[in-house]
């Protein structure tokens with residue numbers, strides 16, 4: 001079935017089963033491998049992306065749910081070579097070890113900052129409860145979210161500058 | 168590194184030839200088992216080469232005409248930060264900015280042979296080796312400049328990638344000095360290294376090399392590699408451990424468009440154009456399996472089983488703990504126990520746990536063919552690229568130089584990715600279809616078909632005097648392993664034995680190996696000795712420890728923690744554990760809160776003091792220590808593999824709990840920087856002593872000693888039994 005979704009400002013028309021997971025479409029059809037597979041059961045958060053303004057587990061989200069709302073992945077945060085404040089904060093805080101959880105953590109953090117521009121450590125921990133970091137980088141991840149909040153008062157917004165693109 | 172890089176059966180030799188001008192630092196291989204086949208041709212016959220060399224050499228470091236430095240190491244980056252810390256060490260000795268260094272890691276065709284990245288050996292061994300290579304290069308560059316200017320080398324300085332003659336106000340960039348020639352220099356073993364006290368790049372915090380690619384999602388983990396023409400594979404798994412395939416009906420799968428079924432003995436799999444087409448084809452296969460004979464033990468009776476089932480064949484493929492049954496003896500422990508003033512005897516148990524690397528095992532296999540026959544390139548996340556190369560060579564009867572293993576920076580391993588099962592499977596599938604194949608294990612496969620941290624039983628029998636002197640120590644470990652088994656206490660009478668068992672589950676390395684289990688039993692027991700004689704557990708430890716470095720971390724942790732400074736509220740407890748392993752001295756103090764209604768245990772705060780000699784990257788080290796501590800929470804409190812009749816019962820992240828944000832305590836790390844001591848690795852030791860600190864803390868809160876890991880899977884069972892002390 002033909003499905004049209006918008007990812008990182010690009011429109012894509014695809015011939016896929018609408019029940020297919022958004023994760024598999026992103027990784028396999030669109031080549032957007034920044035979004036990771038960690039469990040496929042909605043438990044680890046490695047596949048977190050934004051659907052509109054909301055963080056979702058792409059492995060549990062059918063691609064049809066993406067129709068009509070903008071999908072943002074880790075690849076869509078950078079703007080003209082400038083990192084999103086939260087991406088920069090992860091580097092500055094050294095908030096990664098193997099980095100496999102990092103894209104999902106950043107996407108979940110970005111969603112949090114949209115609704116809560118200066119979250120407390122407890123709020124951050126709660127918002128990231130669905131994201132697993134096996135390397136134990138938790139404290140630094142919390143600090144990175146706080147740093148990004150301080151760097152972009154009023155909430156770190158992603159401008160979804162639209163460009164036309166088709167596959 | 169680009170995964171598309173051309174394969175070449177003798178890739179390293181070819182690669183070295185193409186390096187062109189510059190300075191190449193090599194190590195002449197003396198080791199019999201090193202560099203099995205990538206002997207370089209006599210470099211003297213190569214145009215432009217100034218230095219003839221014997222055949223067996225490995226390249227360690229190259230500086231090109233622009234001054235760019237490439238470092239070659241068989242180590243791999245798994246999140247421990249060695250891509251950064253090793254580069255820092257090279258930058259230090261070579262006197263170049265960190266940014267001018269590229270680390271080429273874990274590529275069996277290009278990097279020197281290496282046993283693997285485990286056992287906290289990268290910093291002490293590889294770090295030293297690379298520092299020697301860099302110092303050798305620097306001295307040669309200074310000598311070249313001295314020659315060019317006809318001055319004494321002693322008056323020249325090397326800094327910021329240049330050799331300078333301060334008196335004459337002139338300088339050369341490193342890249343200019345070979346003047347277009349290719350110079351080759353042997354690593355000098357006697358080269359003088361910069362003492363840690365004088366470090367300016369190493370010894371400081373550096374942010375992670377490659378971090379930008381990680382935060383943008385650009386870094387390609389193995390599962391992110393997309394080769395032209397690449398297909399996707401899946402493997403059919405047995406219904407229980409050791410089952411054999413009796414019948415297979417793959418007609419429906421084969422009938423699917425572009426699907427190829429691979430079937431050879433007990434191995435069956437599918438290859439398809441996309442991973443979801445492969446999953447669909449796998450689902451369509453109908454197979455009947457014959458279970459392995461016998462009645463395998465289950466998690467309920469595993470501990471009795473391990474004590475009565477000695478290992479028949481030690482040293483199985485996945486590195487069961489070596490040795491065993493040969494006790495370490497000092498004095499006469501049995502006699503000393505008989506006459507002990509106080510004697511405490513208990514048995515401790517440790518469950519199998521899974522590594523759960525967030526990136527499951529994955530591999531991409533690509534076969535090529537030339538006049539010399541078949542060649543195989545594999546991209547996979549393994550901690551032992553050369554061992555996996557050998558595993559592949561033997562699986563496919565290829566000479567090792569026809570197999571190239573490339574390890575992209577990997578989504579962690581913790582000792583769980585020593586083997587190459589995904590690589591072998593991907594290669595089998597790719598061989599049949601003649602196209603590159605990617606195989607990514609599912610989380611469920613990772614739980615069922617990887618290997619586990621060994622389960623074990625540890626019996627401890629100890630005697631202590633009223634004054635706190637530990638007089639006798641009898642310690643028997645069944646199956647979990649010999650790492651960290653010897654007490655670091657000065658005890659006159661000891662008998663310490665490791666008894667390997669025939670494990671019903673595949674078992675292997677795990678961060679710090681059995682040191683975690685052995686420290687759990689030993690340190691919990693020591694805390695109990697202190698309790699029995701009514702002595703403070705910190706004082707009792709200090710009374711029995713001679714090693715000044717261990718004493719220092721115990722004192723540092725206790726002080727930062729505020730040990731004994733204020734009474735804790737009801738439902739709270741504090742505990743301590745200390746130890747020594749792999750050159751690292753570590754002590755952790757922990758405070759827990761136990762909910763006496765539910766038995767829920769939360770670690771409120773933890774302080775870890777750590778000494779691993781001279782510190783190379785303090786920030787990276789803190790990250791490693793905090794990470795080990797947090798990972799340790801899972802094994803301490805709730806991680807355990809359930810199994811029954813050869814089937815893993817909790818093979819998902821829904822059923823197997825790992826630490827999450829709300830499990831993480833306030834973590835305080837005290838680094839003891841010993842610039843006078845060699846730098847040791849830090850990936851392991853800090854995980855060892857969280858569990859015993861927590862067990863003693865739980866006792867403090869509940870009055871019941873936990874003696875099983877995990878301690879509080881569904882809440883601590885002893886929580887409501889009695890009032891706290």
Ligand code: FES
Pocket residue numbers: 036037038039040041042043044045046047048057058059060
């Ligand atoms: S892969 Fe989606 S939550 Fe783990």
Ligand code: FES
Pocket residue numbers: 096097098099100101102132133134135136137246525578579
């Ligand atoms: S950094 Fe490795 S899983 Fe988070």
